Amino acid sequence: MMNIIKKTNINWSWVAVIAIILALSIAMALSLRANLIKLPGVSYGMSFVNIGDFSVDEELVGASHNVYVAKIIKQTEYVVLDGIPFTKYEAEVKYNIKGDIVGRITVLHQGGYKNGRLNLVNGAQDESNNMGLLKEGSTYLLASRHWKEQDMHFLILHPNSRLLISNNPNFEYQYGKDDKVDNRIRGLQEAYKKEVLPQADIIHSKDFNSYKRLLGQSVNGK
Amino acid sequence: MIYLNKLFIVFLFVGLVMAGSIAEAHYPCGTHYLTPAGENAVDAGEIRWGGSTQYSWEWGDSVDAWNNLGAVNIAPDNIYTYQDLTLGDVDNYYLGWWGAYDYDYFGSDSLTLNKYYMDGGSYGNRAHIVSHELGHVH
Secondary structure, eight states, X not given: OHHHHHHTTOOHHHHHHHHHHHHHHHHHHHHHHXXXXXXXOEEEEEEEEESSOTTSHHHHHHHOSEEEEXXXXXXXXXXXXXXXXXXXXXXXXXXXEESOOOEEEEEEEEOEEETTEEEEETTTTSGGXXXXXOOTTOEEEEEEEEETTTTXXXXXXXXXXXXXXXXXXXXXXXXXXXHHHHHHHHXXXXXXXXXXXXXXXXXXXXXXXXXXXXXXXXXXXX | OHHHHHHHHHHHHHHHHHHHHHOSSOOSSSOOOEETXXXXXXXXXXXXXXXXXXXXXXXXXXXXXXXXXXXXXXXXXXXXXXXXXXXXXXXXXXXXXEEEEEOOSSSOEEEEEEHHHHTTSOHHHHHHHHHHHHHHHO
């Protein structure tokens, strides 16, 4: 075997160089894919067509399974689900407008690292759009849909679907202390009574926490 | 000395790849338009797509409509082209959208349609959604 190797006249040191380069390339590609390497820069190229006009509170609340005030405890990880990047948070619910969540939940915000690069929703560049990633320690009014099987709450992203209440980590929300927030909550509570449910939720009986069900009424005969 | 030369080549390669990954102008595979104004799947004036969707009629009609505008050529991917866009469906009730476009810095962008809502819509509604998302792609 050694004689064969000697006779082939191959410069094995160059083979080693090429092998190292290939190995490093593969390692880099895998690291990017696993988001172990996070490259600088942000892309704002993610966009979607919402299932309703969420500038209308009745449609926003109707499309949400839960609407609530929550403090973001911590950002836990970046995940990619069905090829779409999300950022996961642990949040503590302080007040419910639709639904009855108690304690801590997992909240997912569309946008996060994918193949080593931060991909955010188009519109997140402007803070006033309320589409940027959540900040740890901040308290928000949020609207989300609930993946019951995995017990994860996916935020609805729209300028009207979120309100930053406080970015002070020591702030503890109490209803009745802030007129602006209270007015918004009251508006959403009224909208809840006249909510417009997505047809798909009615058909598939996934109108969780809908107002009619809360009152014990049937929804479209179900 | 020869050993140091080879080591230098390895480190030079690593440095170039790192710089290339950080640079905003080019990609290791294919070339996307990447400008401060936005990111899209247009590659040398066309979008080569792969993958599949059960809403193929709506997709076909939307592609035809955009191609008729003449701004960009949207065509299926083949062995001679780089796949700029991957089409796919999901069936996720926990998402609040009909369809979504996701830009990928390194690889193919994706256009995903949510069957949970799409199935309940009319043909016209579905075609509108697909056409709208295709607009975001370029």
